[in-house]
Amino acid sequence: MNKKKIINDPIYGFINIPYEILFDLMEHSWFQRLRRISQVGLTQLTYPGATHSRFHHALGAMHLMWESIGLLRGKGISITEEEARAACTAILLHDIGHGPFSHALEGTLIRKSHEDLSLEIMHALNDQFRGDLGLAIKIFTGEYPRVFLHQLVSGELDVDRLDYLGRDSFYTGVVEGKIGTNRIIKMMNVVDDELVIEEKGLYSIEKFLMARKIMYWQVYMHKTVLAVEKMLISAVSRMQMIIDKNGVPQCSQKFHRLLAGDNSLELFLQLDDTDAIYALKNHQMFSDPLLSYLSEGILKRKLFRSRLSTKPFSVDTSEKILEQLVNTLDIDENTARQLIFSGSETTQFYDWKPRQIKFLMKDGRIRPFEEISDLGDTRHETTKYYLVYPKMGM
């Protein structure tokens, strides 16, 4: 059986599967499960094109790893077959620890970080594959001495980020967020086992930083995306509360177990977005009016009002909203408080200190981005405050 398949990809044209183990891992039901986990949660309520899956992202990142390795080898960097295979394996599995609705429910419904879960699952797979994933795990955790391999998996310019920024820009249609992935990869090099960018790639990096900033505010922190996310979190908390009060939420048995706090890996690996949507669908008509309200809102796209501001919202503002909520929705103050989300998000265009992007100058020197860019002080931070709450009279 030929396992060196070629897969069509709208972004890269073709994705090759260079090693048999990658094919075997892809065929594993734990990995197939990623087909049913969307890459950007419910962002498709804002950007209808953004229906792409974690499965596809993992494949894309693996493709970029393979391209990077080929490129670096072409520049004379020696990378053994074993290293190449392990780096591809590590990136293929880097997101396997994502659960229903990825980031949105991480930290609430899913107690552990997806990185930790990915590592746990890699270890479990390593057992199944008789230790064949040992080097991949070392590269993933950063224990392997050739640091650039880890940097390609998880660094300032890793292929994970290159793929997800590019893919999310592509599928949302936010073309301002497009990055020159190909060209960034062509500018990669390795000096003393560390990843560097060749001087000629400066402008590609500058555009990458700009695109990243744009994607952040235009997509990941888009106010409607934020509203949906908060509604989803509310709905799930509400389901959990119902269980705590010995109620029975209308969902699959397995999702029930998850809501009830079962943290087992075996359970986790059977869940995907479908379970969460199914739960929402069932709760559109439910005895708890708040949960019905939230479920219906998400499914029928009757979304919360979401406000973004460069200044914090006053306590007054939220107190007023609270009062209105109590009156309009006929709920108690405590419940109402759970429906108001406020907070802030901060990003930095480029942080000068840690995990710097380093450049290999034509004269052989290594210099950090900030010394050679002419963009001025790129450390400027942006903070946006959000206030998300039900539309009255919805």
Place this chain on the structure above:
Amino acid sequence: MNKKKIINDPIYGFINIPYEILFDLMEHSWFQRLRRISQVGLTQLTYPGATHSRFHHALGAMHLMWESIGLLRGKGISITEEEARAACTAILLHDIGHGPFSHALEGTLIRKSHEDLSLEIMHALNDQFRGDLGLAIKIFTGEYPRVFLHQLVSGELDVDRLDYLGRDSFYTGVVEGKIGTNRIIKMMNVVDDELVIEEKGLYSIEKFLMARKIMYWQVYMHKTVLAVEKMLISAVSRMQMIIDKNGVPQCSQKFHRLLAGDNSLELFLQLDDTDAIYALKNHQMFSDPLLSYLSEGILKRKLFRSRLSTKPFSVDTSEKILEQLVNTLDIDENTARQLIFSGSETTQFYDWKPRQIKFLMKDGRIRPFEEISDLGDTRHETTKYYLVYPKMGM
């Protein structure tokens, strides 16, 4: 409230919503439901990028309608505001009658054609919108005398087809299927209320026909796509059979009602892909081993073997497979027979007779495609025979 939104689209850049009624229809829960119905069913098991929804296709087709109208107006064709609004409405709703997994289950689980269901739903919406969809319905059914408006909704070169071919090519990454939508639209004109293509557009049409042929065989009739579809149909029949025998399939109440033969529109409008996937997920471990086998196969991508041939498969071949199935899977002959799918599909590059593509020559004459193309006899048909059955020892 501003209802003239702009929506990002990976293919067209931006989609404008030119009339408020379109926004109101889009916000309707019946339409929002299309977000959870994939455009090409389970094709993503073959082409991982193909996760796009019917919702998105409907928006895209509406965009093309609006572009076509603008183009034709620019050429001096008078189209009233009422006509434009109705044509956009008709195309926005043309696929609203699609149910779970679209085409795959049409004719088996869903008894009516999606066109009939779309019309029924349009009538229901017309009631809700106080008759505001009257003209749209006339255009949809072809009763309106200005034929080109109907042709744009449903004809040889309608915007439905232009969008879905383009969109499916885009999301699958089968770039050979890409069509020059923009250029075809720019070549449209209207003579005596009939749609024509200007002579200069001949090559765009030729490439369109080629792309259509390629999409047909490369995507819609791809052998793996076919295998998944047949497995899905089997699984659903099996669920129905279980109900017939008073068994209780593990699915949502509503999906149960559908399986049991409830044809009501009210039920239909509450169902989407999630219900079908949820049912498959639940049947991975089920008392009926055949249904488990099928459900697990689809979800974990352990697919049936699929063979395509330009010649019919001999009876011998299928009898042999039948025997092997009975032995390997330990099932009775009757059951085994349900797991073997054979048949054929035929396409024609371009049919010279009905619904011809007509060209407006520079000298003002109207001539059919076959008279001005130099592609030779384009009526050639292709028939492919398929044989789909379980992999033994899967």
Place this chain on the structure above:
Amino acid sequence: MNKKKIINDPIYGFINIPYEILFDLMEHSWFQRLRRISQVGLTQLTYPGATHSRFHHALGAMHLMWESIGLLRGKGISITEEEARAACTAILLHDIGHGPFSHALEGTLIRKSHEDLSLEIMHALNDQFRGDLGLAIKIFTGEYPRVFLHQLVSGELDVDRLDYLGRDSFYTGVVEGKIGTNRIIKMMNVVDDELVIEEKGLYSIEKFLMARKIMYWQVYMHKTVLAVEKMLISAVSRMQMIIDKNGVPQCSQKFHRLLAGDNSLELFLQLDDTDAIYALKNHQMFSDPLLSYLSEGILKRKLFRSRLSTKPFSVDTSEKILEQLVNTLDIDENTARQLIFSGSETTQFYDWKPRQIKFLMKDGRIRPFEEISDLGDTRHETTKYYLVYPKMGM
């Protein structure tokens, strides 16, 4: 005769010629001449794809004007047919005053600025077209009260710049310089007859500014481009000097007249890049060794050495080079001095003061770019110093 032609364009797909006068102007021999003037001079010696002509740029800018007008009209801004026609005319002719090798020889061989020459030629055409260009000239010069029309021709975000940045990025293959022309135009609006950008377009503008910066340094001020330009200037000065000394340079009679100082418009309109290249070709073997050296260098791509630095070059450095030149090329000090070019170029990412890009906020307010962008202080300037001189032993 149908003058409303459609022209294929690699960037925009199709370019329409919306008014007959535009067709007539395009057919005029003065305009056809722009086919033989390259848009970016000898930049193709660095970027082989950059062979595009001024002719094509003028068409492209006209296309963007027509798109902008359509867009603005769609938003309810009233623009009369006369205004639209005049704005298209003004932009079509805005660069007609370019001579051989455009910018490179402006200010040396060509004494007047190309803007002044364009205006002179527009007046001459206005006479030929019986005053039909009156309004176009007013828009071009900024005398017409509806300022946004002039801003579209010549402003911070004019269609001239949108086309040339986009076109130069496209043809050079410097994709980092790609701008979202389409999206910027879709975000245009007019308030009190002034051009504004809608708030949603902020990110498109940020990316535009970044792309502009990149194009500046990566293309227009690329060190090899600079070297060629300085060589060309030297060669032409040398030809002029030979005339001053009663020598006879080997070039066309007309180019000779230009070199000799004939500033007449009639002469100017007969010259193009061909005359300059022909002169270089003829001087590859010429009695003046310096001119031969320069001519051959340009044609055979034996280019000067070009150095860029963020710090000024010391006097020492250039004196040393001077000395070497005198010794190596066997020329006198004075001549050698003419072969060394030093200077500096400064750009600003975005200047906060004049001709600001203004945004129309969702709440109706008008605010300048710097108040709503989160890019930090975008006034940062970049200065680069160059030193261009012959390679020794070339």
Place this chain on the structure above:
Amino acid sequence: MNKKKIINDPIYGFINIPYEILFDLMEHSWFQRLRRISQVGLTQLTYPGATHSRFHHALGAMHLMWESIGLLRGKGISITEEEARAACTAILLHDIGHGPFSHALEGTLIRKSHEDLSLEIMHALNDQFRGDLGLAIKIFTGEYPRVFLHQLVSGELDVDRLDYLGRDSFYTGVVEGKIGTNRIIKMMNVVDDELVIEEKGLYSIEKFLMARKIMYWQVYMHKTVLAVEKMLISAVSRMQMIIDKNGVPQCSQKFHRLLAGDNSLELFLQLDDTDAIYALKNHQMFSDPLLSYLSEGILKRKLFRSRLSTKPFSVDTSEKILEQLVNTLDIDENTARQLIFSGSETTQFYDWKPRQIKFLMKDGRIRPFEEISDLGDTRHETTKYYLVYPKMGM
């Protein structure tokens, strides 16, 4: 000095120069000369974007060769460094024998075919490079036993054709002519030293054939392109006739020598498009009214009338035109006859016999295109008759 440069390319992104000899050949003045020879002659009078040079095409074809070699090596085909270097050299130089206005003047002004001239020049370069081009020449002429290397340089699916079809489609903006170069190359394989296409690539080949047909009629045989070509041929013949009659045409000394019949390689290598355009520019005002008429027509785009038909034009038609010409232009019948061009061009969609495109089936068999395509009989020929003559009253 680093000779392994990276060159920006609008089509492929980056072009690498993999061997030093390629850089040295590119730097050679004979090769630099190709910068001044346009790839498609005066086609830019019809498609303003088509200003690309032979230089760029040669680079592009070399890039595709390098890609093909990498691809084939990745599939396990052994190709030595020497072979790779020679194949890249052969393709880089395959068009070096093109003269002013490429194909248009081949056979009239330039007596030899460009292939023969390319070979002559390769031999001359081989002397200069001390025999380093020996293998390249063998591959070019087909003497080298590993046939696929020659097939890549000159075969049914060579990289020359892949580049020029792609490049001409790109620069003209005739997107219907776009071919999937990347995908075709990815489908290449070698069996018994012959080039084959893998079965999966069938649709890419079908689209390639369609695109080729379209480019042929839409660009290479476009009626305006034809008109310009015939005018150019006329103008040059007229210059030759003037010399025969001891007249002195106004052109460069070297172009004069060429017109007078000097076939030396040394002369040929000093000429380019500039010489021809310069000659036209000078003859706009010339004692021979016919030559003036032609020269001015080309430069000011007052083109001949061009008619295409699927049926031959009757003798009557041309006799009538002849008569009108004599009367309108006041020329004698003989001269008039030289201004009327008639003839025909025939193409075949795909010729089944020679140099077949062969496919490597999944089962290992080798089968020709016509056996596996379902496009029907693809041998259909198209013949178009043209009649080109001066517009009366021009």
